[in-house]
Amino acid sequence: MGESRSIGSVAQFQSRLAGVLGEVVVGQKEAIDHVIVALLCRGHVLLTGGAATGKGLLVLALAKATQMEFKRIQFTPDLMPSDITGSEVLEESAGGGERIKRFVPGPIFTNLLMADEINRTPPKTQSALLEGMQERQVTAGGETRPLPSPFWVMATKTSFETDGTYPLPEAQQDRFMLNVEMRRLSEEDELRIVTSEPAAELAKITPIIQKEELESYQRTVRDVTVPAPMQQYIVNLASATRPGTPDATEAINRYVAWGAGVRATQYLALGAKAKAAMDGRDVVSAEDVRFVSLPVMRHRIGLNFRAESENMSAANVVGALLEAIRA
Amino acid sequence: MTTTIGSIGKEHLARLAQAKQDVLREIRKAIIGQDDIVLDVLNSFFAGGHCLITGVPGLAKTLLISSLGKALHLSFKRIQFTPDLMPSDIIGHDMLAMENGRRELRFVKGPIFSNIVLADEINRTPPKTQAALLEAMQEHQVTAGGETYHLEEPFFVLATQNPIEQEGTYPLPLAQQDRFMFSLVIGYPTKQEEVQILDATTSNRQADIRPAMTQEDLLTAQEVVRHIPVASPIARYAVRLAAASRPDDKNAPDFVREYVTLGASLRGAQYLVLAARARAAMDGRLAVSIDDVRGAAAGVLRHRIIVNFKADAARINSDEIVKRLLKSVAAPGSGL
Numbered sequence: 001m002g003e004s005r006s007i008g009s010v011a012q013f014q015s016r017l018a019g020v021l022g023e024v025v026v027g028q029k030e031a032i033d034h035v036i037v038a039l040l041c042r043g044h045v046l047l048t049g050g051a052a053t054g055k056g057l058l059v060l061a062l063a064k065a066t067q068m069e070f071k072r073i074q075f076t077p078d079l080m081p082s083d084i085t086g087s088e089v090l091e092e093s094a095g096g097g098e099r100i101k102r103f104v105p106g107p108i109f110t111n112l113l114m115a116d117e118i119n120r121t122p123p124k125t126q127s128a129l130l131e132g133m134q135e136r137q138v139t140a141g142g143e144t145r146p147l148p149s150p151f152w153v154m155a156t157k158t159s160f161e162t163d164g165t166y167p168l169p170e171a172q173q174d175r176f177m178l179n180v181e182m183r184r185l186s187e188e189d190e191l192r193i194v195t196s197e198p199a200a201e202l203a204k205i206t207p208i209i210q211k212e213e214l215e216s217y218q219r220t221v222r223d224v225t226v227p228a229p230m231q232q233y234i235v236n237l238a239s240a241t242r243p244g245t246p247d248a249t250e251a252i253n254r255y256v257a258w259g260a261g262v263r264a265t266q267y268l269a270l271g272a273k274a275k276a277a278m279d280g281r282d283v284v285s286a287e288d289v290r291f292v293s294l295p296v297m298r299h300r301i302g303l304n305f306r307a308e309s310e311n312m313s314a315a316n317v318v319g320a321l322l323e324a325i326r327a
Numbered sequence: 328m329t330t331t332i333g334s335i336g337k338e339h340l341a342r343l344a345q346a347k348q349d350v351l352r353e354i355r356k357a358i359i360g361q362d363d364i365v366l367d368v369l370n371s372f373f374a375g376g377h378c379l380i381t382g383v384p385g386l387a388k389t390l391l392i393s394s395l396g397k398a399l400h401l402s403f404k405r406i407q408f409t410p411d412l413m414p415s416d417i418i419g420h421d422m423l424a425m426e427n428g429r430r431e432l433r434f435v436k437g438p439i440f441s442n443i444v445l446a447d448e449i450n451r452t453p454p455k456t457q458a459a460l461l462e463a464m465q466e467h468q469v470t471a472g473g474e475t476y477h478l479e480e481p482f483f484v485l486a487t488q489n490p491i492e493q494e495g496t497y498p499l500p501l502a503q504q505d506r507f508m509f510s511l512v513i514g515y516p517t518k519q520e521e522v523q524i525l526d527a528t529t530s531n532r533q534a535d536i537r538p539a540m541t542q543e544d545l546l547t548a549q550e551v552v553r554h555i556p557v558a559s560p561i562a563r564y565a566v567r568l569a570a571a572s573r574p575d576d577k578n579a580p581d582f583v584r585e586y587v588t589l590g591a592s593l594r595g596a597q598y599l600v601l602a603a604r605a606r607a608a609m610d611g612r613l614a615v616s617i618d619d620v621r622g623a624a625a626g627v628l629r630h631r632i633i634v635n636f637k638a639d640a641a642r643i644n645s646d647e648i649v650k651r652l653l654k655s656v657a658a659p660g661s662g663l
Contacts, residue, residue: 122411123411123412131407134389139438142435169489170489171489222531223530226525232518232522235521235525238521239515239521242515261386262386262387262516263387265524269525300385
């Protein structure tokens, strides 16, 4: 296995990468930091937020800055699993005459995959992607084939529940480490975008890291310490989201149909480790945990009908939770 | 593939009890807590039965089962069930291939050709696809393109059901649920366990699970379990327990008549005896006790007892019915 690096080098990497991405994607400082957290944790990201908030640009800029091979799949209602994983074809051998079978890898065989509007495709095709995400391998033509390393998925979904979408079941959403939401842009940000065209900055990006180096940063992150009180805080946060259990808060029992599972606990800890390293610390603080709480829990908390009728969002619920549960 | 062991001796039982300890030791490298579930799944493996597992997402069901696969040296496949999954996605299909210059049909095996199949969210798939899986469970073979193919032995199906999101799901018909030996409920870990999970899974340390048994060992263990004798009072207790859960049975207690629509079939009683045998064998005992039957009751009877609306309103579920049955049905030797 590779070696890890100093905490200081992770912090340096973060500030350079955030700087480069910030030039291209305007007004999304927090979302950029959340995406870097996921990158340092090898966690897949579900990117949500309104149209033209820079989701596509963010992914493209990441690919360029980290030298990862990039592919994009537009998910459509008629997309088949083999359109993602690849398929076997019969072809003439070089000398002619003989026919041989050859596997043509699908677009999933890449480092950074942008999966656009995954909820527009039928479930079997969704699960081909999600299986690849979880197991870092795919099965095609009866054979199991490993995906390249790193393999990182940034997926988007259409935010409006329009006709002809296939909502992702919660078990499948759970495979994304973070659900990062791009914020609504301010007037100043919009002005900056229409006058200076930050998209043009994309062409100027030069790589700041080799993709092979990523692994050493990822190892450093996992070596960050989570002190016992912080472990307890993380577990208290996650267990408080589970309605009907003794730990649930009043707001949770009122608005939540199901809470965050154990994977939330794991990702809260891992995400907090990344945040600490990004700030040059080797011990996790409560602030680090709070920083990753919303993106870790947003898609893991199922709201009930009452929440919908009272206009409560997952962000409101997590906000109330952070107020109620203290480190 | 079956081994004949003639009569079972002490060494068979000792080896089996040791194997159980070894498997548990390996599993605990990767799985924290969930001892009851691990033991019940192991019990079903030793008994040769399939399990239905109910639990919310994110409780590491896949990790638990793949770890068991590693510890038992068995091949493992996970199938995500979806509304558009077809029987051939599970079983496999014929494909045209070139062999020695001729075109031939070749069977491409589906994911069911594995020792352990984790059928994730089985109730999200339509009945025809469910039926394909259940048929394979029952017969340990599948048919495709007119040919019959035998599955690998041992063969276990662990099917999960998601208790939340019921929208767009296809509940398993009762007759099909009946084919599962156990219905297990996996809950949240305790806070203390959750802290341990956090600590163990977010660092650079990696759990290294080593095989503690071979496929042959497991097949032999299944043979041993089937040879464990069951005294007739114990078997009678199992039969009475299952019968008492049927509202039309003359000995059914009042709470069963009031709250139960459908009770456990004879298969329930059979599995009670089988599970009790496996429990005794895993402990290295030759004698099946009443406690072995009682210990298996919840897992075996839970999905075979269907409660009515009145029970729902009174918040009485089938687990509660099993608890009351264990209290009200007299054990042999106590006034029989």
